[in-house]
Amino acid sequence: EDKVVQSPLSLVVHEGDTVTLNCSYEVTNFRSLLWYKQEKKAPTFLFMLTSSGIEKKSGRLSSILDKKELSSILNITATQTGDSAIYLCAVRNISNYQLIWGAGTKLIIKP
Amino acid sequence: EAGVTQFPSHSVIEKGQTVTLRCDPISGHDNLYWYRRVMGKEIKFLLHFVKESKQDESGMPNNRFLAERTGGTYSTLKVQPAELEDSGVYFCASSQRTSGNEQFFGPGTRLTVL
Numbered sequence: 087e088d089k090v091v092q093s094p095l096s097l098v099v100h101e102g103d104t105v106t107l108n109c110s111y112e113v114t115n116f117r118s119l120l121w122y123k124q125e126k127k128a129p130t131f132l133f134m135l136t137s138s139g140i141e142k143k144s145g146r147l148s149s150i151l152d153k154k155e156l157s158s159i160l161n162i163t164a165t166q167t168g169d170s171a172i173y174l175c176a177v178r179n180i181s182n183y184q185l186i187w188g189a190g191t192k193l194i195i196k197p
Numbered sequence: 198e199a200g201v202t203q204f205p206s207h208s209v210i211e212k213g214q215t216v217t218l219r220c221d222p223i224s225g226h227d228n229l230y231w232y233r234r235v236m237g238k239e240i241k242f243l244l245h246f247v248k249e250s251k252q253d254e255s256g257m258p259n260n261r262f263l264a265e266r267t268g269g270t271y272s273t274l275k276v277q278p279a280e281l282e283d284s285g286v287y288f289c290a291s292s293q294r295t296s297g298n299e300q301f302f303g304p305g306t307r308l309t310v311l
Contacts, residue, residue, distance in 0.1 A: 090239070120299075127304035128201070128288070134299070174240070182253050183228070185300065187240040 088113045090177050092188035100196050103165050107191045109175030110157040119158050120185065121149055122174040129174055132160070162193075170195045199223070201303035203289050209309045215277040218306045222271070222291030228252075229272050230292075230300060231264060235285040243287075246272060258283075279310045 093108045111119065118136045122129035133142045135151035135158055142149050146165075151158045162169055172192050176185040204219045222229045231243040243262070244254040248269035257264070261280070266272040276283050286307050290300035 122302075128302040130302070131299045176240075182255075183230075183245055184242040184253065184256065185230075185232070185240075186242070187232075189239040 088177070088179065088186050090175055090186050090188035092173075092175050092191050094191060095189065096192040096194070098194045098196060099165060101165060101167060103195075104161065104163045105165060105193065107160040107162075107173050107175075107193070108157065109160070109188055110155075111175075111177045111186075112156065113177045113179050113186060115180040116153070116156075117178045117180045119151055120176045120178070121158070121160050122176065124172045124174055124190070125170075132173075165195045167195045167197055169193060201289055201291050201301050203287075203303040203306050205306060206304065207307040207309070209311065210279055211311050212281055213278045215275065216279055216308060218274045218276075218287050218308070220272045220274070220289030220291075220303060222289070223293075223301055226291035226293050226301075227269070228292045228294070228300075229266060230290045231272070231274055232288040232290065233285050234288065234305075235282070240288065243274075276308070279308075281310050284308055284310045 090111045120134045121132040133149045138153040146163045149160045172190040174190045175188040202221045210216050227248050229246040232240050234240045242256040245252045246266045249266050263275045286305040288305045289303045292300045
């Protein structure tokens, strides 16, 4: 059965710290891996990764995919309190368009 | 441009009652998806519409759940009769292209079955 596992489940750090969130997957016929940020309501899209080793970057956030290790990391540098959220990882396979979701990492940034 | 909207935000019903959730996708998006997050568990796919057709309904839990998208615009998800285990947050998402990168999510409807 396809599955996506995120770690840690939750993380509390201080403002200014750098954090690394992990996502590993077991999915047949992998197509892409997506990261979302969920604050209060709707998950908002961060990155989509399809190729191994190519870093995607947006401001202080960056992400990279390792197809050999079947995993991805999401880095946030110089964290701010506004980065506090649940970060969700989802994987899509080739055969359908469902997103298979991890349980999320709850990130809390303390001032 | 308006995003994906869902109605209601929160619904509390008793076991055995019927509830209908509504999703209005972003205008022009042919693809509409329903997901559910049960407390403490990960988000799970329910089904996928392309316009008014059900492309994939493999995630629907059982026949108490009925999704429709008449006319290919908004969609409804009806639960009849509701059971306690149906409680959770129901998300709707839409995308322009089936193979598109991004599904835009609505704020979700929190369903509580007592």
